[in-house]
Amino acid sequence: MAMVAAKYDLLPNQISHWKRDFHQGGYQALKPYLKGRLPKVKKKKRKALKKQVNKNEIERLKEELAQTKQELYDVKMDRDILKKSLALFGPSRLDKKHK
Template sequence: MSEVASTHNLLCSQVSIWFKLFKEGGLEALKPKKKGRPSKVSKISKKNARKMLKKESDEMEALKQELRQVKMERDILKKSLTLFGPSKPKIKR
C-alpha cells in the first residue's frame, strides 16, 4: 500500500481507507455519495411554488395596470371639474 501511495503522491492512510471500503462494499462503496441534509421540499412542490409565484406575479401586474387606469380616470375627472365646474342640481319651484 505504501508503494501505491508514494507512486500516486497520496497518503498511505487514505489508500488503506479506500482499500477497506473496497473490501467491505466493492466498487459501489468507492463511488461518491451525496452529502448534506436532504431537501425538505420535493421537486413537485418546487414546481407548484414556481407556478404559484408566476400566477401571483401575473395577478400583481394586472392589478398594477388596473390601478394605473383608475388613476388616469381620476385625473381626467379632476381636470374636467376644473374646466367645467361642479354640476349644480336644478331646484324646482
C-alpha cells in the first residue's frame, strides 16, 4: 500500500480506508454520493418552473397592458364626446348655477 500511495501521491490511510469500504460494501461503497440536504426541486425542474413562471408573468402583464390601453381609449373617447357636446350645445344651465 505504501508504494501505491507514493505512486499516486495519496496518504496510505486513505487507501486502507477505501480498501475497507470496498470489502464491506463492494463497488457501491466507493461511488461518490451527495452530502448534506437535498434540494426540494431538482435543477432541471427548477429552471422549467422559472421559465413557466416567467411566461405566466409575461402573459399576465400583456393582458394587463391591453386592459389599461382599452381603459385609456374609453376615457379619451368620453373626453372627446364631452368636448364636442360642449362645443355644439354650449354650457348647460347646471354649469351656470355652479359658478
